[in-house]
Amino acid sequence: MARWTPFPHAGDYRFDVASVKNLWSQLHCGDAEPCPHDAAVLQAWALYHNGEFEQAAAAGLGAGGPGITVANKATAIYANYLEPKEKTRLDLFMQVAERAQAQAAQEPANANAWYWHAYALGRYSQGISVGKALAQGLGGKVKNALETAIALSPRHADARIALGTFHAEVIDKVGALIGGMTYGAKKDTSLQLFQEALRIHPGSAIGMIEYANALVMLEGEPKMQQATQLYEQAAACEPRDARERLDVEMARVELEAD
Incomplete structure (x- = not known):
């Protein structure tokens, strides 16, 4: 496979094993990943937080064990934000989904194995269209994996964000009645999940960004002002690492486009 597209702000973040350990609770407020003891895994995380996603994925796979989670996160974030080719993006998401599924089978209490399986399947579903994904039965797998991640890790903010997005997108595509009856999707649940996530990780x-998108999908024009305010808040955030930088810049680009 071709080399991955580099993080566009290479060198702006200079984490090492020591700084990752010291800042772990801040850097992992969203995914609630336990801080590993293995120096090789911590080094893989340092590469990830610096935006060296390809190297982080390789280092995580090489370290094995909890390093698989680094590899999955680095691959999924790279695919979502930086990979220009749609087929490659979808292939990478499926790699993560399959690897995380195998990890969850071996470690059923590993919340992030379930989360990355769901995240990758969810992004893959968006790539092929949510309607097609629901028809293929992927929606139930995503929902179940996210609910499992939250049950295993009650402070997993990112799983709440992804599950809130799931509820909103299903309702947006098939309507509240069919969405509720067939997929268990509910507007109130979606909004509550985003609010809980932002209480855990303000x-x-x-x-x-995802809360704003969900408000527009679920409520339409009456919530446009609140959605814009959320985008403005996201754009004003001070990113702590490469992934957060990608999120903040995405919000800024969206505001400029409007």
Whole structure:
């Protein structure tokens, strides 16, 4: 496979094993990943937080064990934000989904194995269209995996964001009645999940962005002003690492386009 597109702000973040350990609770407020003891896994995380996603994925796979989670996160975030080719993006998401599924089978209490399986399947579903994904039965798998992640890790803000997005997108595509009856999607549940996520992780730019998108899908024009305010808050966030930088810049680009 071709080399990955580099993070566009290479060198702006200079994490190492020591700084990742010291800032762990801040850097992982969203995914509630336990801080690993293995120096090789911490080094893979340092590469990830610096935006060296390809190297982080390779280092995580090489370290094995909890390093698989680094590899999955680095691959999924790279695919979502930086990979220009749609087929490659979808292939990478499926790699993560399959690898995380195998990880969850081996470690059923690993919340982030379930989360990354769901995240990758969810992004894959958006790529092929949510309607097609629902027809293929992917919606139930995403919902179940996210609910499992939250049950295993009650402070998992990112899983709440993803599950809130799931409820909103299903309702947006098939309507509240069919969405509720067939997929268990509910507007109130979606909004509550975003609110809970932002209480757990108030500085989550991606939480603000996805909440704004959900408000527009669920409520339309009456919520446009609130959605814009959420985008403005996301754009004003101070990113702590490469992934947060990508989220903040996405919000800024969206505001400029409007």
